[in-house]
Amino acid sequence: MIPYGRHSIEAEDIDKVVEVLQHGNLTQGDQVPALEQALAEYVDVPYVSMVNSATSALHLACVALGVSRGDIVWTSPLSFVASANCARYCGADVDFVDIDPETLNISLPLLERKLVLAASEQRLPKAIVVVHFTGLSVDMQALQQLAGAYRVALIEDASHALGADYQGRKVGCCDFADAVVFSFHPVKMITTGEGGAVLTRHWQLHDHVRRLRSHGIEKNTAAIQSGDCPPWYYEQHELGFNYRITDVQAALGLSQLQRLDEMVARRRQLASRYDHLLGDLPLVLPPRGNEASQSSWHLYVIQLQQPQLRAELYAFLHAHNIGVQVHYIPIHWQPYYQQLGFSRGQFPLAEAYYEQCLTLPLFPGLSDEQQNEIARLLHLFFKQSSAELSL
CATH class of the missing domain: 3.90.1150.10 (Aspartate Aminotransferase, domain 1)
Structure with missing residues (x-):
């Protein structure tokens, strides 16, 4: 059977994974930050947080942008359910904007009409999850101009679009969005087995995502180094999640990214x-x-x-x-x-x-x-x- 999609695994990918299995940390070692840095350099964005799936990445992006009960998030009806579910995880309502039949992405004229109506009803969305369907980018500059006029946050669901180009830049550079999400599922551009990432140009959002992906826990490194806290000390500052990816997966992704x-x-x-x-x-x-x-x-x-x-x-x-x-x-x-x-x-x-x-x-x-x-x-x-x- 020829499937609709299939991962591409070569000998060097296997060697990199075996190397971690034999000599590295299986969970949180040096491969996760190495993949984050390599991905940041590839798309030219300052901050990348690897997580265990694109669904988790969408959820964390919503939480970090303050989406909560009483809010509403808009997205395209033409996507996998995760593009909408991420808002529901936060207790928010969901609504949809129909597609442009020419691009199969969200229709900007229909979005503009819906924003005008929502503003008149004082029911603007907290965020829009923008899906780049099949890997073709939405016209993000035009969309940002529409959403920015109403101070609506933008999350690019670029699960299909790693390696795509928009205005001479790689999708993921966050020029026109608060956050971008990638997927590393086996049928996507590259794979980590399962995995995702949140990319942003905003330090506070990045810092929040990194804390949320690991139970809401952080260490005060400066206090530990000064001796004010013992070296094992950590604090949970909020209710987070176990959304971390492993070094084994990151080693595979790092190898794949080269191709x-x-x-x-x-x-x-x-x-x-x-x-x-x-x-x-x-x-x-x-x-x-x-x-x-x-x-x-x-x-x-x-x-x-x-x-x-x-x-x-x-x-x-x-x-x-x-x-x-x-x-x-x-x-x-x-x-x-x-x-x-x-x-x-x-x-x-x-x-x-x-x-x-x-x-x-x-x-x-x-x-x-x-x-x-x-x-x-x-x-x-x-x-x-x-x-x-x-x-």
Whole structure:
């Protein structure tokens, strides 16, 4: 089976992990700070905090920005549920802004309209979780201008977008957001097995995130060094979490980061090949971005011009060992969010996209021959479907 996504592990990755297992600290040693520093240098941001998942990173970003009960957080309905759940963990309400069908990201005109209405009702969001769907950055400068006028905090959910570019800078540099979150799940750009990170340019937010990820505990190093406190002394200043990542995981991520540009380049090459191979089929191909925004191509999502064929195409490709997937069921369709008062039909653009989308395999290890076979099967399916419709 060719999956829709797959990690890329090479010998040097294994060697780095084994080295930690044999000679290093398994939990909190030198590999976590080394990965934080390397990632900070890669995206050109001063502060990085590694954690055990992107979900944890989103949660910590919300907490550190003061999201709490009585607040509201907005996000896109087209994302994994974690983009909304992070606000619920804080006791806050959630609402959604529909997508732009051209980019599949949050619609800035609809966002502007919603902000104007929310201001008139004195119900502005505390924060907006901005999803860079499939790895293509939202126009963050324009979004910041909209949100900044209302003093709304911005969290970039860049779980899909490590290695992506926006305005000549790497996504993650935090030029237009209070915090950026990355994911290191096995199907993402690089992996730590499971893992995430919070990036920011604000020292106080960074310091708060680092304390929260470790039970709310901190050590007063200066007091210990001066002898005012014994060397084992620590204090819990707030209720935090055990969201730390291990040195074993960080060693893997640090090794993988050295090949990130190479892997993103291969993803971009494969996306261009798909465009060429599938251009004459009855499909809407993914948005390509522009000079200002270059995707990292976490996902290659097609949309069927005949949505009624999706289930049949999904079954056909799986029968031929092609592991296509669907990203995503709109968050507001989930039973949990339906219980909170959301209903189908509220965000029609995201819903229309969902009804016709299908994610094709895309990962650095996908060979040209495998991709050619996927394209051949797609051509065969639509040829057979066309023949059946003509009978």
